[in-house]
Amino acid sequence: MRRPITELARVIRSKNSGPFELTLDILFREEANYETIRDTRQVTPELIAGIYGVPLEDILSVVYFDPAMAVKATFRRPIPSGVPGDSDIYGAQQHAPLLRLEFDV
């Protein structure tokens, strides 16, 4: 069944991982759903590059983390934190494109 991420996840957030990277965390609510999404690799570097409109080589990693039932994606900041033109010094408001995702569970 296809379900919206907002039903499946309890935390969806973005943050700097140092001044040159943004990192996205999706923490799922239920183990079964998390495992399905992990085992069928529904969050991939290609997905993140697509929804943020960044080149695939700018995706540093997509890591599944079982203890937190979470997936984490880290990618290059288009503009490093604080460089003229940057719009989010802490990187804490870059999560919204994730809110439109849906997963097969």
Next chain:
Amino acid sequence: MSERPLEFRVLSPTAILGYGFPESSFERGMEADPHCIAVDAGSTDPGPTYLGSGKPFTDRTGVKRDLRYMLKAGIARKIPVIIGTAGGSGAAPHVAWCREIIEEIAREEDLHFRMAIIHSDVDRGVVLRELNAGRITPLPFVPELTPESLAQTSHIVAQIGMEPYFKALDTGADVILAGRSYDPAVFAALPVKLGFDEGLAIHMGKILECAAIAADPGSGADCVLGILRGDHFVLRALSPERRFTRLSTVAHSLYEKSNPTELPGPGGKLDLRGTTFTEHDNGEVTVRGSRHVPSDGYFVKLEGARRVGSRTVCIAGSRDPIFIAKVDSILEAVHARVDMILERENLAGSMHIHVYGKNGVMGRLEPETTVTSHELGLVIEAIAPTQAAANTLCSITRSTLLHYGYPGRISTAGNLAFPFSPSDIPAGDVYEFSLYHLMPLADPSDFPITVQEV
């Protein structure tokens, strides 16, 4: 203390020195008879300006308030008070700023103690020598360091590990004030020196440096206690309204880092692949199995920022539907016109307009292309070599945009609503991180330590 106790208790009062904590939580922490009080006082998160300018990002009144509790309690109980990354960025001016606050409290409270100060500034000549020898490595997505950008970097600090802390503890200091430090080192140094496991101590430090942020509900302004034993550590919240849960603790492992199971630090990495988290009914969590894996060679992260100019900003809004519908082409035309004026008048600088209501928050990462709001907020940002030049550029941009006669315009009195007079705000120096690189160290303890009797 030179013998290893059965357990080692660390009180972490707050996530960043100056953020505050409830007095009752701190007292509950002191009732648990901690072996030391440790606090992380900094971060690179607020941006490059603080390191570059040498100014603190925390408020002096808040820092002094927090330190007063910590120093009075620590001196009375004869337990070390350890402060890392003083002043927010941990360069020489930040450490001097925090030292002055400590001395002021000592005078006011008639406290007497020995203070060891660890300086983690790195000499530019040393970095240049290492750069020329090809031993400076950028972290992912960080531009290569050049001799030019190094010369422009105002303060250079190393994120030091536990080794300089070992030396500072050997001086018999009651208070340790340190420059830029790997956050967990502040909490882990004393127990590791006493023989506790490095992996567990560093992992505990990694959680304690954020104080109650890893508890549920999370807070950066509340105290927690870490209890380190032979093969595990325990986390305890010190306010009755909070508890540690398995989920709150593991979720914190993800926070602000690119990989949750391998956390690099000075001299090695923390390997959490075998870590287990056990939740207890009393609101505590037990953590086991975290390992420290030394790296081949000891590397520290260098941080530094360089000035790129001065900034002036102007905040304005539009409520005109025709302007809003054409905002992209209007701003493009204004950009072109301002560029033309700069060239004609031989002025330097660059200008950017943040458009709130369109893509002000996400900039080029914004996937939404249509504007649906009935009003837009505009922030004009002008950056030029001097403040006067930035003021000029901001003024040119503002007046050009205010009176720009775009096609189809029917509101001819002015395109912008200004909430303030004066409309333009000089915002001071602008910096960018120029150093975020690894450098090898022959002796990781080789940072100057000064000892003073306060």
